Amino acid sequence: MIKMTKKAIVFDNSGTLLERFRVIKDLSTGEFITHVNSLDLIDSCLNAALVVLQFNTNRLKDLDPNTLISDFVLENNIDFDISYYSTDVSKEEIKAILEKDTAIIKDITDTFPLLKERVPGMELCNGSAVIIDIEEERISYTITSAGQLFSGVKDTIAKLQDSGTDVFIASGDRSGDIRKLANITGVPEDHAFATASTDRKAEIVANLQDEGYKVMMVGDGPNDILAFQKADAAVLTTEQKDGDFPDKLKSYADFVIEDISEVLQIDF
Template identity: 60%
Template sequence: MKKAIVFDNSGTLLERYRVIKDVSTGELFTDVNSLHLIDSMDSLALVVLQFNTNCLLNLDSNTLISDVIKQHNIDFDVSFTSCETTKEEVTDILENENQATISDITDGFTILKEKIPKMELCNGPAVIIDINKNKIVYTITSAGKLFSEVIDTIKILQSRGIEIYIASGDRKGAINKLAEILNVNKKHAFGTVSPKGKCKVVRCLKDRGYKVMMVGDGLNDVLAFNNADVSVLTVEQEEEVSPKLINKTDYVIQKISEVISIDF
């Protein structure tokens, strides 16, 4: 039987570093899980902006994020939400928001550069909007570096004839770059997909006759876990894991290389 493994990105393939800023108070957080934050409330949505944050350094830091989105026609996708919403509703909020500025994104740069000087992977901005309040409540700046055994693990799996896919809520450009680094077919790399989108990737592979393993670390992987033949939770990121996730997985691994030993 044909086999495929679908990997999440941040926290699974990439050691993730994230800075979250509370727009109303100006407080910066490095130890808050954005998905848990959204899951704890009933009107929040994680919106990934499809551009590289480095371009913001050339703009006035006091410029509204909403103005940048409109002036540069920046696309976006909702990757995780605790409520039902539409792209039209999110567009209206993003284009008319009048509080969050570029500095709310770039203020996290200094912290990230201490951890990852080049900030080459997963470098992109996101915002958390409150659907009920019609505003941006948090900004997120993130970067990452591959866990040490990722490249060798992917090579071994590919040598066994297992097809590798990536399905992540992260920025599309970063996922395409990751696919290139890992020698994964870019047609097998899906960026800024929602939990339903990850589930769709798994289902499509199963419909094509594949036996599918899903490997992830976050709440946005639960639906894909439920539909995969084998689900694997990786805790290499060393963040608190939601009970909702632990109860939905077949295996828990400490390092990504342990995937090699799972027979499916």
């Protein structure tokens, strides 16, 4: 009897399944940034971390805009996770920085009008994050984001599942958003991993391999590189056309695709 190899595909979320839209506010200048990837900002710094705040951003609309972000996070026991970093840092160190930071809720809500202009009425994956300068011990940028599914996502996932391939999501985005995305796309909730750091994505791939899966990793950013290295097949998707994809990132990919449906043609 021929033993069939189990196959799994792990998708990144933002920029892979979702066309992302984000607005970044530079707290040192007040400038709004819309065409820079937040991961590229972190890579340009020696000591920075992307911290995802685990709450629905819409909660901020009813707050005093001068409320400290730190007060809101700590007094409401808002969980947070470190999604990406340019240097190792612990949650305890991040919490200590947050406790003394002076950024205010307005630094987040200021971005709402511009985000709404870009994605009118959009709710999918509408979240907030901050970039913390670890050396200067302060919030240097706030980020709000939203997204819409690329057109072929649901059909592609359905066809993969029909063919016997198990589908997983591993994303740096907050847990509420990833649960919602799983429900929309038909991915089981226990196959959807939120606020997954670079190391965690690689761990997810390795755990699936230990379970007997042959694993394809599909992503679009530097936070997918370790998972690319671990996977049996690494696929870089360039469907999110809001920036350049560095040659270094391409060098880790076995395949480069322009449309998510192209994964259906890859034999691994």
